[in-house]
Amino acid sequence: xxxxxxxxLNDEQFIEDQEAVIERAQAAGLQYIINVGFxxxxxxxxxxxxxxxxxxxxxxxxHPQDAKDMNPEDLQWIEELTHHxxxxxxxxxxxxxxxxxxxxxxxxxxxxxxxRLARKVKMPIIIHNxxxxxxxxxxxxxEHAEExxxxxxxxxxxxxxxxxxxxxxxxxxxGGPVTFKNAKRPKEVATQVPLDRLLIETDCPYxxxxxxxxxxxxxxxxxxxxxxIAELRQLPVEELGQITSENAKRLLGLP
Ligand code: NI
Numbered sequence: 001x002x003x004x005x006x007x008x009l010n011d012e013q014f015i016e017d018q019e020a021v022i023e024r025a026q027a028a029g030l031q032y033i034i035n036v037g038f039x040x041x042x043x044x045x046x047x048x049x050x051x052x053x054x055x056x057x058x059x060x061x062x063h064p065q066d067a068k069d070m071n072p073e074d075l076q077w078i079e080e081l082t083h084h085x086x087x088x089x090x091x092x093x094x095x096x097x098x099x100x101x102x103x104x105x106x107x108x109x110x111x112x113x114x115x116r117l118a119r120k121v122k123m124p125i126i127i128h129n130x131x132x133x134x135x136x137x138x139x140x141x142x143e144h145a146e147e148x149x150x151x152x153x154x155x156x157x158x159x160x161x162x163x164x165x166x167x168x169x170x171x172x173x174x175g176g177p178v179t180f181k182n183a184k185r186p187k188e189v190a191t192q193v194p195l196d197r198l199l200i201e202t203d204c205p206y207x208x209x210x211x212x213x214x215x216x217x218x219x220x221x222x223x224x225x226x227x228x229i230a231e232l233r234q235l236p237v238e239e240l241g242q243i244t245s246e247n248a249k250r251l252l253g254l255p
Contacts (some may be wrong), residue, residue: 001031002226002241003248004219005173006092006126006153006201009035009056010045013205013216017214021218022053023037028149028220031055032254034201036092036126038063043081050086051074057254067102067110072246075095075113082121088252090118091126092153095139098130115143124150124251127170133161140168149251154203162189166197171251173199176209176217179228191232199251200244217220 004025014021025033036059037046043060050058060081062070081087084128093114095107102110120123129136140146149169154177155162162172172193178186190198202209202225204217209224223237230240248254 001029001245002200002222003028003032003034003254004202004204004222005034005151005217005248005252006059006175006203007033007035008044008204008206009033009219010037010043010049011201011205014218021220022056025219026055027051028223030219030222032057032249033219033249034058034059034088034252038092039066039069043077045169047081047084047086050084056085056086057088057252058084060087061089061093061114061126062110063092064094064096064107064111064128065099065101067107069255070110075117078114079117079121082117082123087123088254089124089126089150090114090121091150092126092128093125095132095136096128096130097132097135104135108135109141112143115145116147118148118150119144121123122148124148126153127159128150128153133157133248137161137168145169151199151251154207156186157189157193158185159189162193171197171199171247173201174229175201175203175225176207176213176221177231179209179224180213181210186233187228190229195233195243196247198229198244199247200229202240205224 037043208217
């Protein structure tokens with residue numbers, strides 16, 4: 001039984017066959033999927049999915065790329081949604097200095113506001129970090145994110161950064177890149193992270209694992225991520241699946 005801790009099944013790439021994709025995930029033995037809504041458009045459709053399917057839960061938050069669109073009312077909206085029975089985390093939130101689609105000061109402020117909200121409602125956060133390691137750590141520390149902890153989504157940093165995140169009570173989640181032949185760093189970190197802080201995800205429709213790299217990703221493919229890490233850790237894949245699922249349930253309070 002596996003848990004995909006990060007999916008975007010409401011993405012437009014799934015418009016044609018969303019139901020079939022979700023059925024395949026169930027057939028593949030996924031116990032839960034956390035679908036992530038991160039702006040005006042994707043938060044409502046994420047909640048719809050979580051309300052329609054027992055095994056789909058939701059994370060809601062404001063993505064750094066959309067930070068410039070977040071109004072004070074939206075922060076209030078997210079706070080209200082944290083009381084929704086299927087919402088288990090605030091995310092994805094963080095910093096994206098690669099695309100830079102929102103000014104960095106705006107990204108930082110929106111990130112800080114949501115960490116404060118998470119502490120207020122005592123809910124873990126899901127972090128998106130692209131090319132912003134230093135500022136990310138500074139803000140996590142200054143805002144005392146360790147009080148709630150959460151998930152470093154699709155972790156791709158160094159072992160040094162991983163240790164900083166572990167010290168701040170974060171779990172590291174790995175996706176498709178850990179299956180890529182040349183992905184030395186994710187493989188190294190996935191081999192070293194303490195087993196009780198390890199999670200798996202797809203980030204579908206993006207970051208498709210080998211052997212489907214280049215095609216659309218879907219939640220059922222989280223099994224390839226599990227297999228790759230099980231091989232690195234020299235564990236039976238069933239055991240790796242059980243450990244990562246227990247971690248996700250503990251962190252997110254899943255039944
Ligand atoms: Ni995502």
